[in-house]
Amino acid sequence: LALACDFACNPEGVVRTAAEQLGSFPVFVKPCSQGSSVGVAKANNILELAEGLTEAFKMDSKVLVEEFIDGHEVECAVLGNEHPQASTVGEIAPTQEFYTFDAKYKDESSRLYIPAHITGEQLETVRQDALRVYTALGCRGLSRVDFFVTHDGGEVVFNELNAIPGFTSISMYPKLFDYEGIRYPELLDRLISLALEEHHG
Ligand SMILES: Nc1ncnc2c1ncn2[C@@H]1O[C@H](COP(=O)(O)OP(=O)(O)O)[C@@H](O)[C@H]1O
Ligand SMILES: [Mg+2]
Known part of the structure; x- marks a missing residue:
């Protein structure tokens, strides 16, 4: 630092x-x-x-x-207050050297894989670690927790937590919960309920 x-x-x-x-x-x-x-x-x-x-x-x-971490770039969506749930894990495969501003917003060439191209065991580690990070930081409502899974050795490395993740209908966060069967309108209902619960609590 x-x-x-x-x-x-x-x-x-x-x-x-x-x-x-x-x-x-x-x-x-x-x-x-x-x-x-x-x-x-x-x-x-x-x-x-x-x-x-x-x-x-x-x-x-x-x-x-x-x-520099040479690995799969993977993301897990977490939803909840006291008892958060983690989605499956998605993967971003940027075509540029890394996931730059342009790759995020200007060119559409980055690929998105749901679930990520990692082993089932790695996927489970990412989900558990995402919940641990979320709880440790005292997050409420939603967050997207991002990791790398190293190409060499498959180590799961925490990168960052996004407390306000991208939330358009094509963003990773809603796509991950869509995969879990929670559609966009239901996701919005859940978030509103969680916010009210937090407010009243
Ligand atoms: N330690 C690292 N090793 C390899 N790539 C990294 C590393 N840190 C960041 N990156 C790349 O840079 C991008 C942006 O960094 P990130 O930490 O996610 O910041 P932001 O909050 O801007 O998304 C990541 O999506 C990834 O592609
Ligand atoms: Mg990031």
Whole structure:
């Protein structure tokens, strides 16, 4: 985690420390509280890391530098308050180098697989981990919890939680619950009931 105040005082020091702590390239640079891949960069060397940090600090005062995870990019939809339920797991297969802003909103070439192309055991681990993350963070109503399942070894790695996931009729969240037999109108009814329950509780 890199902080804007440190980067402002000593940019080279922050770049060097991040590179040393991660140990190898590529790395991912991400503003902490952005979304839609805005400000996210894959850095293949120290120069790209410095560029990535400079760009990311334009959007946030906290920036994450992470190990690059080579894996299936998978997502699990969670619904509920006290007793949340997890959907099946979906997979995004971007045709670009990673799931960029353009890949999300401008070109339609990314593929979506429901269920994800992972083993049944990995799918179950993702669902259980999604519920653990949701509960640990005290989420209510809905969230989409995103993971990688590594190509080498099948390890399940938590990436991020989206408290306001995409919710158009073609978004992953409603598609995952549609697969579970919960159609879009019913999903809306469930969310309204959960919000009322939370409010009255
Ligand atoms: N550590 C990582 N290793 C590999 N790819 C990553 C990593 N972090 C992010 N990505 C790629 O960047 C995209 C956007 O990053 P993400 O953490 O999901 O932020 P956002 O909140 O903008 O969606 C991901 O969908 C994935 O394609
Ligand atoms: Mg994301």
